[in-house]
């Protein structure tokens with residue numbers, strides 16, 4: 024991926040910083056920060072706040088009770104043309120996985136959350152450091168928001184993310200890159216629905232005909248919901264949990280399911296929501312209770328997104344050739360894309376997202392940091 028020009032001053036500076044970057048990344052990864060592990064996420068937050076302050080940022084901590092605290096660092100507060108960088112500190116890896124998974128091997132660093140997205144913390148911090156060290160820090164406000172609950176839906180950070188995106192000339196969502204470093208120019212929307220069937224309990228022997236079997240009723244809806252899946256259209260529905268019944272000899276009066284729904288376009292997200300809410304009871308006397316919505320709307324790769332990509336590609340051309348592609352998962356880009364020019368996937372190059380072999384290519388820290396620095400400077 025790297026272009027001929029290895030002598031770009033950002034690259035030269037960062038090559039010398041790689042040992043320090045690797046050490047900082049190791050420290051961040053060693054603090055395990057599963058989304059619901061408030062103590063762990065808060066410890067990452069304290070380290071990040073320290074690193075932000077040591078680079079001259081004004082730091083605000085937003086205390087939370089149910090998740091870790093969110094941390095905001097602002098450089099050049101009040102200067103014009105703000106850029107927001109959105110990062111998250113939580114991971115999908117419960118405490119206890121660092122010792123067995125962390126290692127550096129063949130130029131790769133393995134560890135829980137290293138790719139998603141602790142390497143991005145180091146990239147963002149060193150992008151600013153590079154600009155400062157080389158006397159090229161732009162006179163613009165840079166808002167670096169580190170949230171605590173991205174992996175569980177950003178319920179406590181969504182408002183803060185929206186607030187930082189508002190008025191920004193660019194929002195850089197620092198999620199890991201696609202394979203080969205491609206940016207993420209579209210994101211699937213993620214919906215979360217719950218369907219509850221209320222039937223009528225009765226004895227499975229003596230009162231069979233008086234019962235309304237909630238599981239039988241739900242069976243119709245499970246199949247109907249699954250049948251909404253359409254790969255060609257980018258729609259996927261998954262009945263992902265089911266609960267119902269109380270005892271072997273009782274006609275069950277309650278059954279509930281959880282539904283994960285994915286769509287590539289806003290139009291399909293709305294269509295899918297409509298289909299789920301249009302479910303009607305099949306058995307006489309059964310009642311349905313439906314709730315939920317698309318928590319993260321889709322980010323589409325429309326003309327605006329392509330224009331943002333083309334401009335980024337030009338800006339970073341001195342150090343690498345940028346490409347882009349779609350991501351099947353959701354991210355906080357869903358919240359910022361409707362408000363401000365947004366691009367996603369600006370983090371490290373690696374593989375094994377959310378898996379036991381999650382890793383980054385260490386050398387990618389150099390070119391991805393230089394890339395982010397160039398964008399902060401020239402956008």
Ligand SMILES: [Zn+2]
Pocket residue numbers: 111139140173198199
């Ligand atoms: Zn992530």
